[in-house]
Amino acid sequence: MAGALAWFRRDLRLDDNAALGRALARSTRVFCAFVFDSEILGALESRADRRVDFIWRSVGELRERLQEAGGDLIVLHGRARDEVPHLAAALGVDEVVAAEDYEPAALARDAEVAERLRASGIGFTAVKDTVVFAKSELLTQGGRPFTVFTPYKNAWLKLVGEAELAQRLAESDLKRLARPPVATRLPELRELGFEPTDLAASGIRPGERGARETLDDFLGRIDGYHAQRDFPALDATSGLAIHNRFGTVSIRRLVRTARSRRTTGTDFWLAELIWRDFFFQVLHHHPRVTQEAFRAEFARIEWPNDEDLFAAWREGRTGYPLVDAALRQLNATGNLHNRLRMVVASFLTKDLLVDWRWGERYFAATLNDFDLAANNGNWQWAASTGCDAQPYFRIFNPVAQSQKFDAQGEYLRRWLPALANVPMKSIHAPWRMSPAEQAACGCVIGHDYPAPVVDHAVQRERALALYKRARP
Template identity: 60%
Template structure:
């Protein structure tokens, strides 16, 4: 049996739970078939037919993800300009930050936001990143750091083994709110609450950010909130062993709202 078919067979046993488990990076909730779909080593028709024939809500949710893939391919085919421009042309006037140091910190997984850093390190280490984290890290680059989505898109293109121009471009424009969907520009992911919600125990964080291994669960999502005594108690110094946040999320949010508002006006 081919590697792709073995992966798919494994996933068929988990498909019914896909809806409940797909958003949690510490657990095995998705199919991991993206590289095979990208290179054509498994048939999209086989996968879609299988999911359509199932009655579970997990299968229906998974089918809807396969449909996103086709949707973004259709967008790229009918609107090839999205490869370099915003789907919504008005947003080509957005004034992004240059910020080479912030961009470098994001690439290296050293922003001081543990979920963003764990995800960026997973990308460099494994050549793959969980979908929830692709959304979080893309939102962070564009909405917290104010960096042009095209720079993040190019970094993902270099690192992802499943790199697909249509899906990557669609995902980045979705996160940047410049794309073809209903994502409103004022929806900005909070990297701390996303972490609390989707990796509550910090299992994924500890796997990729070992500097924080001994940090108590209560502080793992925002380690800079520990007092000096609490840092000493778990043997970590924030600012020395692990970076302080490179931006303040609340202030960055306001800057992003102003950046987008300027376009609307």
């Protein structure tokens, strides 16, 4: 073979990298490249985007590691669909290898790249790396895609074995890395049109090294995961989602780690990794979910979509403390605990009666770990429009959720300074305080902290009517 080009995308690591492993196994001269894709970057709303900062830092680390191993990372800035075919032709390789993507826009880009490469006599291979089981590897006994999680999980656990979890890259093959004829530099973040962010203050450590440290820290508390994961005031979950998003950690390594311990904590955590695979296969089999409800009957819901209520939700001023604290944390840091994502998604759709796609879009713009498959799948779960979703008549009570999952109001006080002196008995529903109590604790409702924008009991009935009306 004349050589191969390993095109890094959402697999920004050396460890267990399937695309690089494949290129090194098949070719004696392997170049590596990453493209800051102007089509993706141009669509981002903020110039201070932590995701771009994360990628930029991770690419920098990857480049250093490849250089230490005797290769290099060619870093380009432009339209990937142009840059990759040009680069492959200029390097004279006969194959481009990349990690398989499952998002419709990425698939369209890859199809175009493959076509243009083919016209120059160059092959394009996309290999599975992001998930354990992809596409149709796991089907029901009737040969159909799973739409219910528990049987999917059982089948997943039955099938997973050494073959699926094997290392995809032999370190000894790294000697086949080649240095490009012309070295490229890593553009500054500002040259890409972005500003440095408060990534570190958000508790995020980028790169493969950051992923390893994050995982190591989590292993110290993983055995308590099942008992503690639902409490936002605790630091009980892994914080690895952004690393899963950009492939700074190998999903196979995570699964191997979880399986090697077999405690209740690791079993619960493994189930979350399986949810991740589940939503990837939903997206693969039903790409229409990016536009519409998975369940056809709920595509007919006539959402009132009140713009003012949506703005109150976005800005964390609904008057419901748990919802407001969550949105304020999201806006300030880009991080949000899973329990809170469920609570605010339920509140937006079933209390404020706003289309789940509005919330999905807002999360896509703000979450550090935004991932199309997981975000869409979970929004459809919360809105009861998805496969195996929360039944539409199970509507979270935002006050009860607050009492249950932040009983001491620790999380609420962290994000809502106006509630700092509100007595414990009132912190979850401060509007229930008498005027005298409000004055005494310095939290006058409507002045220091908003009055509830809706009445949960009333909205609950309206939501039920809305869903019932949509059903045949």
